[in-house]
Amino acid sequence: MLYSIDRFEGNYAVLEHGDAFYTIERQELPEEASEGDLLDWTDEGWRIRHEDTNSRRQMLAERRRRMLEGNS
Amino acid sequence: MAKKNKEPSKTSGSSRNKMIYTVVVVILTIIALISGRFSTEQQEQQSDLQIFNQEFTVSDAEFQVHVIDVGQGDSILVSADGETMLIDAAESSASAKIISYLNAQNITTLDYAVATHMHADHIGGFPKVLGAVGLKNMLEPVYQDSLIPTTKTYEKYLDAVEASGAKYTAMKTGDSFTLGSAKIDVLAPVSEHASSLNNTSLVLRVQYDDIVCIFTGDMETPEEKTILNTVDNAQLKATFLKAGHHGSDTSSGEAFLEQVRPEYVAISCGVDNKYGHPAESTLEHLRAYTDNVYITAQQGDVIFLYDKDTKSAQMLTNGKE
Numbered sequence: 333m334l335y336s337i338d339r340f341e342g343n344y345a346v347l348e349h350g351d352a353f354y355t356i357e358r359q360e361l362p363e364e365a366s367e368g369d370l371l372d373w374t375d376e377g378w379r380i381r382h383e384d385t386n387s388r389r390q391m392l393a394e395r396r397r398r399m400l401e402g403n404s
Numbered sequence: 405m406a407k408k409n410k411e412p413s414k415t416s417g418s419s420r421n422k423m424i425y426t427v428v429v430v431i432l433t434i435i436a437l438i439s440g441r442f443s444t445e446q447q448e449q450q451s452d453l454q455i456f457n458q459e460f461t462v463s464d465a466e467f468q469v470h471v472i473d474v475g476q477g478d479s480i481l482v483s484a485d486g487e488t489m490l491i492d493a494a495e496s497s498a499s500a501k502i503i504s505y506l507n508a509q510n511i512t513t514l515d516y517a518v519a520t521h522m523h524a525d526h527i528g529g530f531p532k533v534l535g536a537v538g539l540k541n542m543l544e545p546v547y548q549d550s551l552i553p554t555t556k557t558y559e560k561y562l563d564a565v566e567a568s569g570a571k572y573t574a575m576k577t578g579d580s581f582t583l584g585s586a587k588i589d590v591l592a593p594v595s596e597h598a599s600s601l602n603n604t605s606l607v608l609r610v611q612y613d614d615i616v617c618i619f620t621g622d623m624e625t626p627e628e629k630t631i632l633n634t635v636d637n638a639q640l641k642a643t644f645l646k647a648g649h650h651g652s653d654t655s656s657g658e659a660f661l662e663q664v665r666p667e668y669v670a671i672s673c674g675v676d677n678k679y680g681h682p683a684e685s686t687l688e689h690l691r692a693y694t695d696n697v698y699i700t701a702q703q704g705d706v707i708f709l710y711d712k713d714t715k716s717a718q719m720l721t722n723g724k725e
Contacts, residue, residue, distance in 0.1 A: 336555045339523045339601065341679040342652075348524065348555045353495075355678055367601060368554045385554055393549040395562055403572045 334381060335371040337361070347371070465709035465718075467586065467612045469644060469670075472505050473700040473724075474498035476674030476681070477525035480619065480646060481505065484612055485584025489516035491608070491619055493529030496557070502529050503536045505705075513538035515583065517570070520605045520621025521545060524557040531564040539570040541581075545606040546574045546596040553601070575606060577634060586612040589639075591631050592623065602649060603627040609639060613712035616641065618664060620648035620655070628660035637663045643717065644668045644708050647690065651682020651699070656689055666690070668719050669697045670706045677701070 335347045335354075345358045345365070361371070361378050370385045371378050470481040477494030479502050488511055493502055506514075517539050519527045542565045552558070565572055579590040592607040605621030618640070628648070631640070645666035648655030650673040669690050673681040682699060690697050696719055698706040703721040710717045 336553070338553065338555050338557065339525075344678060346524070348557060351496075351556070353524065368552065370554055388554045389549065389552045392554070392559060392562070393552045396552065399562065399566060399572050400574055 334384060335373075335378075337365060337367050337369050337371065339367055465711050466584075467615075467710040467712070469617060469646075469708040470505070470509075471646065471670040471672055471698075471700060471706040471708075472502060473704045473706075474501055474529075474672065476650070476677045476679075477528070478520070478621070478646075478650075478672045479529065480672070481509065481511075482583065482586075482610065482617075482619075483509070484586035484610075487515045487584040489518060489583050489588075490514050490533070491518040492520055492526040492621070493517070493533045495525050496528040496532065499529035499532035502533050506533070506537055511537060513540065516541045516543060516581070518606060518608070519544040519561065520607075520619075521601045522547070522551075522553045522558055522561070522604075523601055523622065524555060526621065527561045528557050531560045534564045534568045539568045542568065542570040542572045543575055543581075543606065544573075545593050545604045546576045547593070547598065547601070547604040548596045551598075551601055551604065583610070584612075586610050591618070591635050591640075592627050594630050594634050598627065600624075602654070605648070607631065609642075612710060614715060615643040615710055615717065617644040617646075617708070618642045618666075619646045622649040622652075622655070624649060624652075624654040625657040625660070628655070628657050632659060632663065640664050642666050643710075644670070647671045647682070647686070649681075650677075650679070651686050652679070653683035653685050656686045658689055661689055661693060665693050667694050667696060668708060668717070669694060670708070671697065671699045671701075673699065673701050675701045 333350055335349045338346045338348050340358060343358050344355050345361055347354045347356060362380055365380060368389060370381045372381055466485055468483040472479045472481065474494035475498055477498055478492040479494040480491040482489045514537055575590045577590055577592055577594040581588050589609045590606060591609050593604050598604040602622040602624050603626050605623040605627060607623055608619045610617040640663040642664045645664055647669055651671040671682045687697060698721060700706055704724045705722045707720045
């Protein structure tokens with residue numbers, strides 16, 4: 333299961349993993365990490381899963397768009 | 405693997421004795437009035453508002469703002485002439501507290517719910533809350549697809565909004581709606597092009613009779629500057645301000661506060677939170693305008709009440725449990 337960066341709070345990053353949340357030092361993450369990035373943990377540290385991030389974001393964006401259009 | 409510290413969750417479950425508090429408030433109010441505590445001179449200094457600071461829980465006031473003590477997060481109940489709006493629903497772990505609070509107010513259906521922005525400490529409680537009470541309208545800000553969260557929390561939020569059957573609307577500057585006789589204007593975001601979720605926060609200006617309340621979500625100084633550049637600054641003067649981003653030093657900038665000049669301020673944050681909220685520098689900025697700065701981590705639920713017949717306001721807390 334992948335981790336998702338919910339948000340940054342100053343020097344910390346709040347990660348969602350399943351139903352749990354974890355707070356880690358932001359500097360542990362790759363410099364280019366952004367809110368919403370999906371991550372996994374490897375022998376080399378945190379790795380951003382760009383394709384997984386983009387596909388999930390696209391799926392949720394499309395769903396939101398449909399819901400909003402359904403109200404118009 | 406990196407060390408991970410699980411976020412503490414904190415809910416409050418004990419019930420309140422509404423009747424006792426109400427009697428206490430009435431007695432203290434009568435004593436204060438008889439003793440002449442609120443002289444004409446003092447009333448003028450306080451912009452014709454009467455101020456009572458004491459323990460309290462529920463009131464029949466026509467306009468109420470309840471900044472619910474949800475730990476590290478936001479959840480604010482606004483009631484105007486009996487119509488209700490819940491701004492944010494904190495983390496999932498706070499949902500029991502929010503539901504209990506709504507039940508205590510005899511709320512079975514919310515007229516509006518507002519998700520100021522899509523972080524888990526603002527939307528995490530919505531699935532359970534919307535499973536417990538009905539909802540007519542769900543409001544959120546406009547934001548670009550590149551900021552869409554990938555969390556399960558966000559997906560569950562969409563699930564809950566869809567299941568509620570509520571009218572679902574994304575809003576921006578210039579939009580408005582009413583809650584009872586209160587007029588609510590959206591001050592921000594001005595467009596969907598904000599660069600971070602905090603700065604997509606749906607910022608609301610609520611005008612009820614002679615008072616104005618501003619609710620800021622996690623707005624930071626870039627969004628504050630956008631508001632200053634796009635909104636008639638005379639409209640920003642406010643009686644009550646929910647300070648942005650849990651009192652962080654990212655928010656409540658001096659230029660914004662100079663226009664708002666709040667008389668009452670509420671900050672919602674958790675006890676001993678990791679993030680240092682509220683920042684001491686922010687408290688100093690706020691206290692340059694008012695001594696009436698209330699922090700849920702210290703004072704529990706913070707309640708602002710206004711009665712338009714007497715033009716009187718009260719800022720109350722129920723104390724920490």
